[in-house]
Amino acid sequence: MALLPVLKSLGAAQVCMRLLPLCMRVQEKWNSAAEGVVILDNGTLLATEAAWQRYPQMLCNLANEGKLVYPSLQWALADSAFVRQCLADGDASRRELARRAALALDAETLAKQSLLDIVSDAYSQGASDIHFRMTGSEARIAYRIHGQLRHQTARSRTSVTEAIAAALNTQSDDFHDVFDESQVTGASITLTLPDSGLPIRIRSQKSPCRDGFSVTLRLQADSTARALTLSELGFASERAKRLQHIMGQATGLLLISGPTGHGKTTTLAALNREVPATRKVVSLEDPIEIIQPRIEQKYVSTDNNPEAFAHMIRSVLREDPDVIEVSEIRDLATAKAAVTAATTGHLVVSTVHATDAVGILSRLYDLGVSSLQLSQPHLFAGLLAQRLLPKLCSSCKERVQDNRWGTVYRQSKSGCEQCNFTGSNGRIAISELIVPNEEATTFIREQKLSQWCASLAQQGWDSMACEAFMWVQRGVLDPSYAAELIPGYAQHAGAELQQEPAHV
Ligand SMILES: [Zn+2]
CATH class of the missing domain: 3.30.450.90 (Beta-Lactamase)
Structure with a gap:
């Protein structure tokens, strides 16, 4: 024993918290003032001389436990008051740590x-x-x-x-x-x-x-809990049917446009519900907003690699998908990869930032996709644009004679109990859909978008402005919201109102 160093102060060392409970149990068993043991966090087993003389086997067992934490465990001697003080201090700090952890948890x-x-x-x-x-x-x-x-x-x-x-x-x-x-x-x-x-x-x-x-x-x-369908989103049944048909197609590119916050992601999730179970859907998203158990959703991080989407589209093509979804086309590489996938036997669905359905093409030209690539026959399965507009509260909307819009319903400023005093109740999706035909392909190749718009109007195409005008006439939408949120609404409504003057 005389060969062992005698410790009189802890210096920088502390009681090892992990082995403290074990030392306390041994101490309790001994139940004596003279014999004591504690292990320090510098790998020293500190015991009194009396403990060495009386319980050498127990100390060796304890040392073996200690070696699991400190493989080069050292032994030292100390007097019993010092060991007891170490144990008491260690126990106090253990209690304090536990109290703080509980507080932090709270x-x-x-x-x-x-x-x-x-x-x-x-x-x-x-x-x-x-x-x-x-x-x-x-x-x-x-x-x-x-x-x-x-x-x-x-x-x-x-x-x-x-x-x-x-x-x-x-x-x-x-x-x-x-x-x-x-x-x-x-x-x-x-x-x-x-x-x-x-x-x-x-x-x-x-x-x-x-x-x-x-x-x-x-x-x-969670979409599985709320189960939104196209008709629940406010799509007219004819339009919902055409979209259902597109989602069953083998190839092509379906693009959805609209401002942020106007339900593009929700529509994408509703479209997924229309894909037959016999088809594999892989969705590339940044971020994943709606959890959809039926499809394979992959989170794509563009933080470190701006071309991550393009890369993922190319890699997913090797995983035998039928439908590939991309949360948004924001760059040329992604646009090109989407076009390639859509022309090699896959249906590709994505969103782009554009004002209306024809505007989707301007956006793709701006990104740098060539008109030659975009005018490949049957490339586009559909071009969809949408806006979400507040629906007038049916209990408090006010019928007025307006100089500009004729006889219409307006939002009540004070509201009522039904609408939580806001004047509106829910939102309605206003949309337009183009399924490009051969004529459209020519306009796209020659980049004649305004002529294309004129031709669509001539054919009586149902634009967002037409749809919004119909809802205003039915008293569902306030015309000032339609004018503010629907491109071309004022012009369209002006022309319609001139044809049939409003009757009071
Ligand atoms: Zn109301």
């Missing part, structure tokens, strides 16, 4: 709960998005309901920020950063609503602004 649970409260509230009111603006010490909150912003009571910036950070850190499958207010980041979160058990997919986007930062959450209920 804070995280509370934070997650408060975000869930906001999301449940917004969802029950039919909101599509939640907007947070963090400024000063305040979090200003607004819900977008049927296309319009509704401001909510402000909350504390700290608690809302904690709630969002907690959700991103623990419930996101594609958020891998540390929450930083000064960074622009997007991520998806899945939450389960407590009342209905309905899973909600949330797409979050965060960016700094002049006096703080903003976070936008887009709410997307």
